[in-house]
Amino acid sequence: MNEQELRELISAVKAGRVSRRAFVHKMVGLGLTAPFATQLLAHAGLAQTAPSTEYKPTKAGGGGALKLLFWQAATLLNPHFAVGTKDAEGCRIFYEPLAAWDPDGNLVPVLAAEIPDIENGGVAADGRSVTWKLKKGVEWHDGQPFTADDVVFNWEYASDPATAATTIGIYRDARIEKIDPLTVRVRFEKPTPFWAGPFVAFWGMIIPKHLFEPYKGANSRDAPANLKPAGTGPYRFVEFKPGDLIRGERNPSYHVANRPYFDTIEMKGGGDAVSAARAVIQTGEYDYAWNVQVEDEILLRLENAGNARGRAEIVQSRAMEHIQINFADPWTEVDGERSSPKTRHPLFSDPAVRQALRLLVDRASVEAHIYGRTGVATGNFLNNPERFVSKNTKWEFNVDKANRLLEEAGWMRGPDGIRAKDGKKLKLVFQTAINAPRQKTQAIIKQACQKAGIDMELKSVTASVYFSSDVANPDTARKFYADLQMYTVGTPSVPDPEGFMQTFVSWEIASKENKWQGRNSTRWHNEEYDKIYRAAQGELDPVKRAALFIKMNDMVVEDVTVIPVVNRRWVAAISHKLKASLSGWDNDFWNLKDWYRET
Numbered sequence: 001m002n003e004q005e006l007r008e009l010i011s012a013v014k015a016g017r018v019s020r021r022a023f024v025h026k027m028v029g030l031g032l033t034a035p036f037a038t039q040l041l042a043h044a045g046l047a048q049t050a051p052s053t054e055y056k057p058t059k060a061g062g063g064g065a066l067k068l069l070f071w072q073a074a075t076l077l078n079p080h081f082a083v084g085t086k087d088a089e090g091c092r093i094f095y096e097p098l099a100a101w102d103p104d105g106n107l108v109p110v111l112a113a114e115i116p117d118i119e120n121g122g123v124a125a126d127g128r129s130v131t132w133k134l135k136k137g138v139e140w141h142d143g144q145p146f147t148a149d150d151v152v153f154n155w156e157y158a159s160d161p162a163t164a165a166t167t168i169g170i171y172r173d174a175r176i177e178k179i180d181p182l183t184v185r186v187r188f189e190k191p192t193p194f195w196a197g198p199f200v201a202f203w204g205m206i207i208p209k210h211l212f213e214p215y216k217g218a219n220s221r222d223a224p225a226n227l228k229p230a231g232t233g234p235y236r237f238v239e240f241k242p243g244d245l246i247r248g249e250r251n252p253s254y255h256v257a258n259r260p261y262f263d264t265i266e267m268k269g270g271g272d273a274v275s276a277a278r279a280v281i282q283t284g285e286y287d288y289a290w291n292v293q294v295e296d297e298i299l300l301r302l303e304n305a306g307n308a309r310g311r312a313e314i315v316q317s318r319a320m321e322h323i324q325i326n327f328a329d330p331w332t333e334v335d336g337e338r339s340s341p342k343t344r345h346p347l348f349s350d351p352a353v354r355q356a357l358r359l360l361v362d363r364a365s366v367e368a369h370i371y372g373r374t375g376v377a378t379g380n381f382l383n384n385p386e387r388f389v390s391k392n393t394k395w396e397f398n399v400d401k402a403n404r405l406l407e408e409a410g411w412m413r414g415p416d417g418i419r420a421k422d423g424k425k426l427k428l429v430f431q432t433a434i435n436a437p438r439q440k441t442q443a444i445i446k447q448a449c450q451k452a453g454i455d456m457e458l459k460s461v462t463a464s465v466y467f468s469s470d471v472a473n474p475d476t477a478r479k480f481y482a483d484l485q486m487y488t489v490g491t492p493s494v495p496d497p498e499g500f501m502q503t504f505v506s507w508e509i510a511s512k513e514n515k516w517q518g519r520n521s522t523r524w525h526n527e528e529y530d531k532i533y534r535a536a537q538g539e540l541d542p543v544k545r546a547a548l549f550i551k552m553n554d555m556v557v558e559d560v561t562v563i564p565v566v567n568r569r570w571v572a573a574i575s576h577k578l579k580a581s582l583s584g585w586d587n588d589f590w591n592l593k594d595w596y597r598e599t
Contacts, residue, residue, distance in 0.1 A: 009023060010023070010041065013041060020041065023041065024104070054579065055258075055259070055594045055596065056579075056596065056598075057258060057259075057261045057596050058258060059258055060250065060252075060254070060257075060258050060259055060260060060261070061250050061260075061261070061262075061263050062261070062263070063260075063261040063262040063263060063596060063597055064262065064263055064264075064597075065262065065263065065264045065265070065266060066262040066264070066265045066266070066287055066288075066595065066597075067266050067268070067285070067286045067287050067288075068265070068266065068267045068268065068286065068287065068288045068289075068290065069268050069271070069276045069279055069280065069286040069288070069289040069290070070086055070089070070090075070267055070268065070269045070276070070289075070290045070291075071269070071270065071271050071272050071273050071275070071276045071289075071290075071291070071435070071463065072084065072086040072269065072290075072291070072433075072463040072464055072467060073086065073242075073243045073244055073245075073268075073269020073270055073464045074086050074087050074089070074090030074091075074240075074242070074243075074246060074267070074269065075087060075242050075243055075464060075468045075469060075470065076226055076227070076242070076469055077090055077091050077094065077226065077227060077228075077229045077237075077240060077246070078091065078207065078223070078225070078226045078229075079091040079092075079095055079167070079203075079205035079207065080154075080157065080158050080163070080165040080166065080167045080207065080220075081165065081166055081220075081221075081226070081469045081517070082166060082469070083166060083467050083468065083469040083476070083477075083478065083517075084467035085202075085290075085291065085587070085588075086269075086290070086291075086463075086464075086467065087467075087469065088202055088205075088587055089267070089290060089587055089588060089589050090246050090267060091205055091229070092205065092233070092587045092589040092590075092592065093233060093234075093235050093246065093248050093265060093267065093589065093592065094141070094229040094230070094231035094233045094235060094236070094237055094248065095205035095206060095207060095229060095231035095232070095233055096110045096111050096205060096206065096231065096232050096233050097110055097111065097199055097200050097201055097204030097205050097206060098110060098111045098112040098132055098134070098151070098199040098200060098204060098206070099111075099112050099115060099196070099199075099200050099201070099204075100200070100201050100583075100586050100587075100590040100591065101200075101201050101494055101495065101583055101585035101586040101590065102581075102583055102585075102586075102590070102591075103315070103581060103582065103583045103584065103585070105495040105585055107196060107200070108590075108591075109135070111134060111135055111138060111146065111206065111232060112132050112133065112134060112135060113133040113134060113135045113136070113182075114133055116130050116131055116132060116133075116195075123195065126191060127188070127191035127192050127193060127195070127540050128187065128188050128189075128190070128191055128192065129185055129186060129187045129188065130185070130186045130195045130196075131179070131183065131184070131185045131186075132151070132183070132184050132185075132186070132199065133182060133183050134146070134147070134148060134151070134182040134183065134184070135182075135255060136182060137255060138232050138255045139232070139253055139255070140208045140210075140230055140231065140232055141229075141230040141231060141232070141233075141236045141237065141251060142208075142211075142230045143253075144208065144210055146206075146208075146232055147181050147182065148178040148179070148180065148181055148182060148183060148184045149178065149181075149209055150206055150207075150208055150209045151176065151178075151184045151199060151206060152176050152177070152178050152184060153209035153212070153213060153216075154171075154199070154206050154207060154209075155171050155174065155175075155176040155198065156176075156216065157207070157212060157216050157220075158170070158171040159171040159172050159174075160216060160217050161514065162217035162218045162220070163216060163217055163218075163220040164220065164514050164515040164517045165220070165517065166469070166517045166519070167203050168517075169499070169502050169505075169507075169508055169519065170197045170198055170203045170204075170499065171198055173188065173189060173537070174186050174187065174188055174197075174198050175187040175188075175189075176198070186198050186199075190537070190538040191538050191539075191540050192537065192538065193496075193538075193539060193540050193542070193545060194494075194496040194498050196494070196496075197494075197498070197499060200494070201494055201585070201586045201587070201590070202494070202586055202587055203499065205231075206231075206232075207225070207229075207231070208225075208230060208231070211223070211225045211230060212225060221471075227240055227242070228240065232255065233251065233254075233592070233593075234250070234251055234254050234256075234259055234260035234592060234593040235248035235249060235250060235251055235260065235265050235592075236248055236249050236250075236251045238264075243269060243270075243464045244268075244269050244270060245266070245267070245268055245269065246265075246266070246267040247264065247265070247266050247267075248264065248265040248266075249263065249264050249265075250262065250263050250264070254593070256593055259593040259594065260592070260593050260595070261595065261596035261597070262595070262596075262597075268286075269464065270464075272434070272435060272436070273289075273291070273292050273293045273294045273435050273436070273437075274294050274298060274436060276289035276290070276292055276573065277289055277292040277294050277298070277299060277302060277312070277573045278302060279573075280309065280310040280573035280574065280575055281299075281302040281303060281308055281309060281310040281311065281312070281573050282302050282305060282308065282309065283309065284309030284310065284575065286575075287574070287575045287577075287578045287597070288572060288573065288574055288575065288578060288580065288588075289572060289573035290572055290588060291570070291571070291572065292312065292571050292572060292573050293374075293435055293437050293438075293488075293568075293571070294374075294436070294437065294571075295369075295370050295371070295372070295436065295437060295440075296370075296371060296372025296373050296374050297372065299312045299372075299373075299374070299571075300372075308576075309575060309576060310573055310574055310575045310576055310578075311573070311574060311576065312571055312572075312573055313571065313572045313573070313574045313582055314373060314374060314569045314570070314571050315569060315570045315571075315572075315582050315583070315584040316384065316569060316570075316584050317384065317490065317568065317569060317570040317584035317585075318382070318383060318384040318490040318497070318500060318567075318584075319488050319489075319490045319567065319568040319569070319570055320381055320382075320383065320488060320489050320490050320564060320567060320568070321375065321441075321486070321487070321488045321565045321566045321567075321568050322381060322486065322487075322488075322489065322562045322563060322564050322565055323357075323361065323430075323445075323484055323485070323486045323562060323563040323565060324480070324484065324485050324486070324487075324521055324522050324561075324562050325345075325348055325354055325357070325483075325484065325522060325524075325560060325561060325562065325563070326339060326345055326348065326480055326482065326483055326484065326485070326522065326523065327344070327345055327348060327522055327523045327524045327525075327561075328340055328341055328342075328343050328344070328345060328480075328523040329343035329344060329345050329346060330345075330429075330480065330481045330482055330483060331346075335512070336512065337511065337512040338479070338481050339479060339480050339481060339523065340511070340512075341509050341511055341523050341525070345483070346424055347424060347426060347428070347483070348483070350409060350411075350421075351559075351560070352405050352406060352408070352409035352411070353406070353409070353411070353426065354559075354560035355405055355560055356402040356403075356405045356406050356452060356454075357402075357449075357454075357484075357560065357563060358395070358560050358563050359396065359397065359398045359399070359401050359402040359405070360397070360399065360402050360445060360448040360449050360452055360454070361395075361397065361445055361448070361563050361565060362397045362444050362445070362448060363377035363378070363379075363395060363397065363564075363565055363566065364377055364397065365397075365444055366441050366444060366565055366566060367566055369440075370437045370440055370441060371437065371566050371568070373569065374568060374569045374571050375566035375567065375568045375569065376566060376567045376569075377395070377565070377566055378395070378564050378565075378566060378567045379393045379394055379395030379557060379564055380393055380553055380557065380564055380567075381553050381556055381557055381562055381564050382497055382500065382501065382549060382550075382552070382553040383564075383567040384567070385495060385497075387542075387546050388497050388546050388549045388550060388553075389550075390550045390553045390554055390557075392550070392554050393553070393554060393557050393558070395564070397448070399448055399451045399452055402448075402452045403451075403452050403453070406419055406426075406452065406453065409421070411426060411453070413453045417450075417453055418453055418454070418455045419452075419453035419454065425455070426453060426454045426455065427454075427455045427456075427457070428449075428454060428455070428456050428457070428483040428484055429456075429457045429459055429482040429483050429484070430442060430445070430446070430456050430457065430458055430459065430482065430483065430484040430485070430486070431458075431459035431460070431461060431466075431475075431482040431484070431485045431486075432459075432460060432461070432466075432485060432486040432487060433460070433461055433462070433463040433466040433467065433477075433487060434460045434461065434462055434463060434466075435463065438460075438486060438487075439458075439460060441486065441565065442458045442460075442486070443458070446458060459482060461475045466487070467487075469517070471515045471516060476516065477521060478510045478516040478517065478518070478521055479510070479516050480510070480521045480522075480523075485521070486565070488568055489503060494585055494586070495585050497549050498536065498537060498549075501533065501536075501549060501552050501553070502519060502533070503519050503520060504520055504522070504524055504526070504529055504533075504552070504556055504561060505520065505529065505530055505533050506520070506525045506526070506527070506530050507530075508520040509523050509525065510523070522561055522562065524556070524559075524561045526555065526559070528555070529552060529555050529556070532548055532551055532552055532555075533548075533552060535548055536548040536549055536552070570582070570584050570588075572588060575597075577597050577598050577599075578595065578596075578597055578598075579595065579596050579597070579598060580594075580595045581594070
């Protein structure tokens, strides 16, 4: 379809001759995603229709206990410090954003009265501002009113470098102003095609000004509410044991009628992904298990067993299981900091070593023998939506080619079979979080590396430690005190890759200065990448913008900043009786208020 045909089709939707649903289906048939098709309509000034809900209960409460199992437990309950999805999900029980992304990529109002668009005047035609109207009558769990002052404060809090918020990248380039007690305007320095970053979805949960204002900046980690949240969500705080348990109870003053259904909620941490899947699908001890990163063979066996109590829910996402290359030196301390951005990795400074490693990852075996339905082998870091997927890259598994690359670069085998050059041996520490698919992936890679003369020590870290935001912990992924590390990034992912590709910009480099909260763990710094990223932030033409993101993907892949392994599907285990809608574009708890159990 050419540009003129697309414009004619959009005009037909405006005139009512073609339905929104038909338009979206046609775009999906052309290789786009539903979220991208929805954005095309929004850009043309067509407000989205409110999504329907299948919520059946006619009153709040009466549902008993909702039991959730997380094999990675939450460690903090401040959404601005969430390092991984387990922290963000824990926060989402109590805190809410202005809007969330539904499974089709539509924005759904939560604390907002409506979704801004060009038609209702909420989105400026020049792309430089968006105006949010807030829902009336919303109260914090302690009875204080939710107002525009809270929204403005969250911007001040997150954008202050001294706060060391993980959300700073979302808020740094915006300016927020209060219009009236229930209206705020987000201003951008330049045209911003993807304006639904601040206050939206995963990174947009809002904390109360009256509890956090005394702790803004350098004292941010001292706030009692980091461990005892008081939000606007469907459940009120009861108990939190970091790394173990969260308990909540129904919020009787919740701002949505007849919700929530459950009387209490329990988010239990610990164990492993297999036992979590079994506790839902086989034994029925829990209603839901998060992120069941389990070999597909095991999931199928549990689902097909007699009297199965639940199922694996598999959702398309941008989730990327990948290996990161440390561009800093993790073994040298500078100013009290290892993996300092001021250092260069002694082995990976040679591009041949990085290129050889890329050839030693047997993605086909990882997909076939570990992930199955739940992961697709890929050479791209950016894999979704389809519009942004590069056709320029390729991947291969070739031990012989890796050996030749290393030989030509002067890395020769010693008597012990390990390659060395200029007195430096190819000995690497490869770390990841403890779970079976990752340990098996590590083993596959180590075996190939041995054949290429690379000695590899495998390190496994408890997930709750590895993804912790504890600045005193030496084993976190953000500190990256190893040569290589592996985990999934991009869960959940909004329908636009701007936040996802922010992982590699220089101002996000994790360091002692920002308490290791920066998202760029690799310490890779490329001025050209920074320039392209900035250009994409202000490019309103969707075709040109997609081309910029494809170029960014190609840069990090070709320079072997990361080694993509599989594009993961997001997988949760859900009881057959539990009615819950998961979105690949937001938290699993994006509509927790609507969860209920069929009797």
